[in-house]
Amino acid sequence: MAPKTGYLDKAGHPHIKIRVWGLSPNFSQEFEAMIDTGFSGFLMLPLVQALPLALTLFGTTQYELADGSMSPKLLAHGSIDHEGEVTSGLIALEANANCGPLVGMEFLRQSKKLLLLGRNVVMLLDEPPVTAEDVPIDPQEPPPAEPVDSK
Amino acid sequence: MNVPLNNPKAIAEAGERIYKEKFQAAFEAAHLGDYAAINVGKETAFVGTTPEGAFELARKDDPQGIFHLVRVGYAGAFQLSYQYGRDGTQDWLFG
Numbered sequence: 426m427a428p429k430t431g432y433l434d435k436a437g438h439p440h441i442k443i444r445v446w447g448l449s450p451n452f453s454q455e456f457e458a459m460i461d462t463g464f465s466g467f468l469m470l471p472l473v474q475a476l477p478l479a480l481t482l483f484g485t486t487q488y489e490l491a492d493g494s495m496s497p498k499l500l501a502h503g504s505i506d507h508e509g510e511v512t513s514g515l516i517a518l519e520a521n522a523n524c525g526p527l528v529g530m531e532f533l534r535q536s537k538k539l540l541l542l543g544r545n546v547v548m549l550l551d552e553p554p555v556t557a558e559d560v561p562i563d564p565q566e567p568p569p570a571e572p573v574d575s576k
Numbered sequence: 577m578n579v580p581l582n583n584p585k586a587i588a589e590a591g592e593r594i595y596k597e598k599f600q601a602a603f604e605a606a607h608l609g610d611y612a613a614i615n616v617g618k619e620t621a622f623v624g625t626t627p628e629g630a631f632e633l634a635r636k637d638d639p640q641g642i643f644h645l646v647r648v649g650y651a652g653a654f655q656l657s658y659q660y661g662r663d664g665t666q667d668w669l670f671g
Contacts, residue, residue: 463657483631484613484643485588489652496656497588500645502628515627515645517654529654 429508429538431460431547439540439547443528444506445470445516447480453506454478456526460540460547463491464529467514468505469498473522478503480516488517505532507549512536590616591644600648608649615641627653 431441439460445468446453454477458468466488470478480501488496499518504511505528512535533540538549591614599621603612611627613634614620618641624630627645634643647653 461657463655466654466656469656484645485584485591486645486653487588487592487651488654488656489650491655491657493651495652497585499584500627502631515631527656529656 428551429510429549431549433542433545433547434459439542441507441528441547441549443526445475445478445503445526447478447501447503449479450504450506452477452479458526458528460533461527461529462533462540464527465531466517466529467512467531467535468503468529469517469519469524469527471522471524471526472499472518472520474526475501475516475518480518483515486517507536510536587616587642588644591646594619595621595644595646603648610648611653612646612648613643614646616644617642623648 429441431439434440440457441460442455443458444450444453444455454474456470456474480503483500483502486498486500488498490496501516501518502513503516504513512532514531514535533549536549537552539552541548541550594616595612595614598619599612599614603610603621603623607623610623610625611630612621612623613627613630615622615634615638618638620634620637622630622633622637624633630645631643634641645653
């Protein structure tokens with residue numbers, strides 16, 4: 426897959442363009458979502474922007490904010506299309522209309538993407554498979570023990 | 577129990593209370609890090625390794641149920657570094 430691209434806003438926060446919908450892509454709308462690696466969820470949208478998307482409402486949950494306080498949110502199910510790749514997950518609905526859309530770590534996990542940030546570039550690259558040979562070995566660590574024959 | 581089902585904040589509070597009273601101790605011993613969907617009407621709970629998995633089991637049991645999601649062993653099901661939503665104004669949604 427070709428790398429997916431995004432951009433940095435004036436404050437230096439990474440953003441990507443996504444399309445979001447619930448029951449059918451016919452209800453999809455485009456958003457410019459900030460990538461927030463401190464957000465463990467899939468997507469958060471302001472409720473007023475989520476209403477036209479025909480999301481499936483699932484229930485409620487509590488979000489833990491950075492200061493340790495809790496914030497109740499409605500949870501819905503929907504899909505994200507980012508440059509032709511579609512993922513689905515739980516979408517938190519935020520009452521504060523002033524917040525912008527956020528994609529979080531669950532979006533990156535489901536997309537199987539690496540986030541690459543530079544001074545002027547935001548890229549999402551395919552996550553390479555990691556094999557045992559790729560894992561660095563600590564030279565100070567003793568070699569693994571040989572199997573012992575119990576007979 | 578009477579949970580005002582037109583108030584998301586009240587549903588979340590009821591879900592947290594039911595979880596703490598009936599399920600937290602047992603789930604933290606056996607399902608740490610998993611997700612639990614709490615049916616706030618029937619006071620039942622379903623555990624899954626993913627949020628979607630927990631909801632799927634819960635909805636299979638009660639398609640009309642109202643559910644609250646918790647992550648076993650965590651204060652919140654998700655963490656958020658931004659400070660959105662600190663005002664707790666979700667009451668206005670349907671109230």
